[in-house]
Amino acid sequence: MNTPISKKINIQKVDKSRIDQVDFDKLVFGNVFSDHMFECDFKDGVWQNPTIKAYGPLTISPAAKVFHYGQAVFEGMKAFKDEEDKVWLFRPDQNAKRINKSAARLAIPEFPEDLFFEALTTLVSMDREWVRKGPGNSLYIRPFVFATQAGVGASPSTEYKFMILMSPAQAYYTGDIQVEIAEHYSRSANGGVGAAKAAGNYAAQFFPTNLARERGFQQIIWTDASTHEYLEEAGTMNVFFRVNDTLLTAPISDRILDGVTRKSVIDLAKRDNIAVEERRVLVSEIVEAAKNGSLKEIFGAGTAAVISPISAFSFQNKTYEIEKQEDSFAAKFKKELTDIQRNLSEDPFGWRFEVV
Amino acid sequence: MNTPISKKINIQKVDKSRIDQVDFDKLVFGNVFSDHMFECDFKDGVWQNPTIKAYGPLTISPAAKVFHYGQAVFEGMKAFKDEEDKVWLFRPDQNAKRINKSAARLAIPEFPEDLFFEALTTLVSMDREWVRKGPGNSLYIRPFVFATQAGVGASPSTEYKFMILMSPAQAYYTGDIQVEIAEHYSRSANGGVGAAKAAGNYAAQFFPTNLARERGFQQIIWTDASTHEYLEEAGTMNVFFRVNDTLLTAPISDRILDGVTRKSVIDLAKRDNIAVEERRVLVSEIVEAAKNGSLKEIFGAGTAAVISPISAFSFQNKTYEIEKQEDSFAAKFKKELTDIQRNLSEDPFGWRFEVV
Ligand SMILES: Cc1ncc(COP(=O)(O)O)c(C=O)c1O
Ligand SMILES: Cc1ncc(COP(=O)(O)O)c(C=O)c1O
Numbered sequence: 001m002n003t004p005i006s007k008k009i010n011i012q013k014v015d016k017s018r019i020d021q022v023d024f025d026k027l028v029f030g031n032v033f034s035d036h037m038f039e040c041d042f043k044d045g046v047w048q049n050p051t052i053k054a055y056g057p058l059t060i061s062p063a064a065k066v067f068h069y070g071q072a073v074f075e076g077m078k079a080f081k082d083e084e085d086k087v088w089l090f091r092p093d094q095n096a097k098r099i100n101k102s103a104a105r106l107a108i109p110e111f112p113e114d115l116f117f118e119a120l121t122t123l124v125s126m127d128r129e130w131v132r133k134g135p136g137n138s139l140y141i142r143p144f145v146f147a148t149q150a151g152v153g154a155s156p157s158t159e160y161k162f163m164i165l166m167s168p169a170q171a172y173y174t175g176d177i178q179v180e181i182a183e184h185y186s187r188s189a190n191g192g193v194g195a196a197k198a199a200g201n202y203a204a205q206f207f208p209t210n211l212a213r214e215r216g217f218q219q220i221i222w223t224d225a226s227t228h229e230y231l232e233e234a235g236t237m238n239v240f241f242r243v244n245d246t247l248l249t250a251p252i253s254d255r256i257l258d259g260v261t262r263k264s265v266i267d268l269a270k271r272d273n274i275a276v277e278e279r280r281v282l283v284s285e286i287v288e289a290a291k292n293g294s295l296k297e298i299f300g301a302g303t304a305a306v307i308s309p310i311s312a313f314s315f316q317n318k319t320y321e322i323e324k325q326e327d328s329f330a331a332k333f334k335k336e337l338t339d340i341q342r343n344l345s346e347d348p349f350g351w352r353f354e355v356v
Numbered sequence: 357m358n359t360p361i362s363k364k365i366n367i368q369k370v371d372k373s374r375i376d377q378v379d380f381d382k383l384v385f386g387n388v389f390s391d392h393m394f395e396c397d398f399k400d401g402v403w404q405n406p407t408i409k410a411y412g413p414l415t416i417s418p419a420a421k422v423f424h425y426g427q428a429v430f431e432g433m434k435a436f437k438d439e440e441d442k443v444w445l446f447r448p449d450q451n452a453k454r455i456n457k458s459a460a461r462l463a464i465p466e467f468p469e470d471l472f473f474e475a476l477t478t479l480v481s482m483d484r485e486w487v488r489k490g491p492g493n494s495l496y497i498r499p500f501v502f503a504t505q506a507g508v509g510a511s512p513s514t515e516y517k518f519m520i521l522m523s524p525a526q527a528y529y530t531g532d533i534q535v536e537i538a539e540h541y542s543r544s545a546n547g548g549v550g551a552a553k554a555a556g557n558y559a560a561q562f563f564p565t566n567l568a569r570e571r572g573f574q575q576i577i578w579t580d581a582s583t584h585e586y587l588e589e590a591g592t593m594n595v596f597f598r599v600n601d602t603l604l605t606a607p608i609s610d611r612i613l614d615g616v617t618r619k620s621v622i623d624l625a626k627r628d629n630i631a632v633e634e635r636r637v638l639v640s641e642i643v644e645a646a647k648n649g650s651l652k653e654i655f656g657a658g659t660a661a662v663i664s665p666i667s668a669f670s671f672q673n674k675t676y677e678i679e680k681q682e683d684s685f686a687a688k689f690k691k692e693l694t695d696i697q698r699n700l701s702e703d704p705f706g707w708r709f710e711v712v
Contacts, residue, residue: 030508033419059413062519063389067502070426070555071562076508107562142508146423147559152386152498152523154592154660156562163418167508182547189545189581191538193560199426200556203503204549206427206463206512225545226582236510304510 008118009038012053017129024132027170029304030140034127034166038119041148042109042160050115052123055165061150065157071147072199073102076236076303077260078138078169079124079355081131082343087124089141089353090341092117094260099143102196107156108145116143123164124355135338136171140304146199169304176311177300179234180217181283182208183316186225187232187255194255205235217314219300223283224255231281237300237308238262242329243289244296246275261301265333267349272336274329283315290320298322299330307334362478364471365394368409373485380488383526385660386496390483390522394475397504398465398516406471408479411521417506421513427503428555429458432592432659433616434494434525435480435711437487438699443480445497445709446697448473450616455499458552463512464501472499479520480711491694492527496660502555525660532667533656535590536573537639538564539672542581543588543611550611561591573670575656579639580611587637593656593664594618598685599645600652602631617657621689623705628692630685639671646676654678655686663690 014035022032033055040050066072075095080088096117100110124131124139131139142165147157185208188194193201205220212220221239224230232250233239238259241248247269252258269276289295290313298310309330312321339345340352370391378388389411396406422428431451436444452473456466476497480487487495498521503513541564544550549557561576568576577595580586588606589595594615597604603625608614625632645651646669654666665686668677695701696708 028509030419031506037418039418055418057415058418059415062393062395062411062414063386063521066423066555067428067500068430068498068555069558069562070428071559072423072426074424105563106559107566140508142424144423150387151384152496152521153384154558156566165419165508184547186545186547189542189548191540191542191564191581192545192548193556198556198559199422199424200549200554200559202425202510203427203462203554203556206425207461208547210463210512225547 008050008115009122010049010051011122012051013126014054019129022168024137024168024170027168029169030167032167034130034139034168036123036126037166038123038164040111040115040119040162042162047111047115047162050119052119052126060148063150063152065147065149065151068152069147069154070198070200071106071108071157072144073099073106073108074142074144074197074199075099077141078303078341079131079141080138080342081133083133085133086343087128087131087355088341088343089120089124089355091260091264091351092120092353095143098197098258099145102198103145105193105196106198108147108160111145111162119164121355123166127166128355130166130168132168138169140167140169142167177219177308178217178312178319179219179221179310179314180212180215181221181231181313181315182223183228185220186228187222189225189255191254195253195257197257202235209235215314221313229283231283231286232256234300236304237302240265240299240301241281241286241289241295242297244294246277247329248277248279248281250281251278259302261303261306261337264337264351265301265307268333268336271348287315287320290322295322296325297328297330306338362474364406364474365478366405366407367478368407369482370410375485378524380493380524380526383524385525386523388523390486390495390524392479392482393522394479394520396471396475396518398518403467403471403518406475408475408482416504419506419508421503421505421507424508425503425510426554426556427462427464427513428500429455429462429464430498430500430553430555431455433497434659434697435487435497436494436698437489439489441489442699443484443487443711444697444699445476445480445711447616447620447707448476448709451499454553454614455501458554459501461549461552462554464503464516467501467518475520477711479522483522484711486522486524488524494525496523496525498523533575533664534573534668534670534675535575535577535666536568536571537577537587537669537671538579539584541576542584543578545581545611547610551609551613553613558591565591571670577669585639587639587642588612590656592660593658596621596655596657597637597642597651598653600650602633603685604633604635604637606637607634615658617659617662617693620693620707621657621663624689624692627704628688643671643676646678651678652681653684653686662694
């Protein structure tokens with residue numbers, strides 16, 4: 001393994017990898033981190049001092065604005081290794097753009113896309129041993145930015161830190177997911193920050209999700225906060241409903257994350273001549289479809305869980321079970337998507353990006 | 357200055373105070389911190405190791421959940437010094453309770469109220485030199501809790517840190533505040549976290565507030581996210597409207613912070629035989645009152661700015677100026693409130709709490 005050369009990034013390679021200490025068959029999602037991390041500071045109006053160094057703790061003021069005012073946004077992406085040991089990213093341009101869209105909404109300065117790519121590819125390349133072959137295995141990549149200026153005045157920070165961490169992940173078998181449809185709590189408001197991958201959006205979901213768990217449901221499908229009549233998305237996945245052979249999914253709005261997996265599923269469906277409707281979907285419509293048997297599938301789509309079939313949903317204290325389909329769309333899209341991601345099929349859309 | 361004795365708290369007093377380096381006549385709000393800070397960690401299901409030590413940087417994992425999922429809540433309160441050098445807090449029980457209400461909504465474990473008090477009073481007592489006498493001077497106190505567990509799985513943290521920082525503050529003369537009434541962006545959703553002092557609520561307001569500033573308005577009065585027809589609160593203040601001699605203010609809901617200053621103003625108004633209506637207030641009603649001359653005052657109420665008169669508001673691209681009142685309610689409540697806070701008047705409500 002050579003240290004890649006970067007003209008822009010100061011690279012401090014670890015003396016010895018920690019990889020031998022990791023049991024790759026017993027990974028808990030997001031708990032183990034690779035040897036290196038990237039960091040870059042925003043100060044005096046410029047991003048400066050981009051550095052790759054050993055993964056390890058930070059020193060930060062307890063008055064840093066991230067702790068008080070939550071200025072923090074992130075991304076989630078994955079690297080895959082094919083049978084020839086080539087390493088691939090999936091649509092990384094989408095994440096580079098989306099983190100800046102999120103940042104803008106939180107009054108955080110944008111991070112230069114070229115430096116995002118250089119940091120990402122250099123880091124993945126250095127830690128390529130951490131990307132494991134085989135179905136379900138990946139290296140989860142977490143770019144994020146947060147406010148570091150020390151000060152408890154309620155105004156945007158003048159200083160930030162952009163970082164990338166990487167965590168090896170296994171196929172994340174969640175079992176059958178049963179979900180609750182939100183009737184009281186909500187995830188985001190019109191004119192709010194729901195469309196941003198803002199840190200605060202996630203903390204807001206933990207308590208309602210705990211309540212749902214106590215009732216036996218692993219996740220919540222959020223509805224619009226004004227009426228709770230329209231289906232929106234899950235905590236970390238966009239959601240698709242298959243009614244007969246048509247796919248329905250909520251349109252992108254300022255309340256919903258514009259998911260990369262979601263848009264890829266839509267493109268695959270179109271290619272496969274499956275009808276997709278991006279439109280507001282009424283809860284009542286899905287309840288009706290469940291009752292009359294036209295609701296064939298519900299599945300979530302997101303980077304971490306890829307495609308996640310939902311076997312039952314609850315609404316107004318009734319649980320509706322969804323029968324397993326022989327010709328499952330969820331299974332089909334999961335295979336098509338992961339085959340492209342892992343270089344096991346053609347890539348007609350140009351979604352794969354090789355890290356050399 | 358003696359080190360107070362605490363049976364519970366490990367106290368590490370600084371060798372030398374930094375107070376001589378501080379120019380108390382040139383304070384920027386929230387930028388200078390007193391000699392000591394309090395910290396206490398939640399681990400293995402219990403709050404442990406409560407410590408007072410020198411204000412200074414923390415060491416924390418970059419994977420700490422606060423950076424990724426925004427689990428963080430805070431409080432804001434003030435200590436005042438009277439002419440006899442006695443130091444007073446204002447309704448600290450309210451903050452001790454509210455931080456736990458906020459914590460519960462964000463799936464953060466509650467902090468024991470008795471330890472909150474012991475930490476608060478011990479810390480203020482140790483740094484009592486930092487509380488300055490004289491009108492407008494105070495020591496701003498910032499208790500806060502944030503998630504420290506290292507892990508990028510989207511679930512509640514198992515570890516947290518509770519801290520208290522303190523920052524000397526001067527009368528914070530903001531000049532005449534002109535506000536914009538929100539017509540597109542919003543602060544919180546029904547069933548969301550608006551009633552919690554959650555870090556993410558503040559970051560969400562920075563971008564829309566920047567836009568308002570560019571148009572010449574310092575703050576936004578938020579409206580309900582569903583219709584934008586009802587007035588709610590400002591970024592860090594609850595808002596009162598005086599129509600003729602009646603005060604109107606939005607009722608507490610899951611979208612609005614239950615402000616200590618707000619409830620104190622309501623109690624003062626009742627005592628003073630001023631009619632107060634806690635009810636939903638239509639934007640159209642206030643616009644109408646501005647047009648027909650019955651709108652006498654608008655003011656914000658919050659710990660940092662105390663009572664903050666608003667001299668103009670903008671709605672649908674029209675700006676409505678509010679004439680200065682001879683018998684200003686804002687000025688009256690400000691004097692009554694600060695007189696109680698600074699031990700310059702009776703305290704019929706039992707709001708003052710002496711720190712010995
Ligand atoms: C709220 C939310 N919705 C949807 C998604 C799915 O987005 P993507 O497919 O880009 O991972 C995510 C992120 O993973 C998310 O956090
Ligand atoms: C959103 C919001 N509203 C209102 C207030 C006023 O509350 P208090 O009077 O308790 O300071 C604050 C806090 O200061 C706040 O952050």
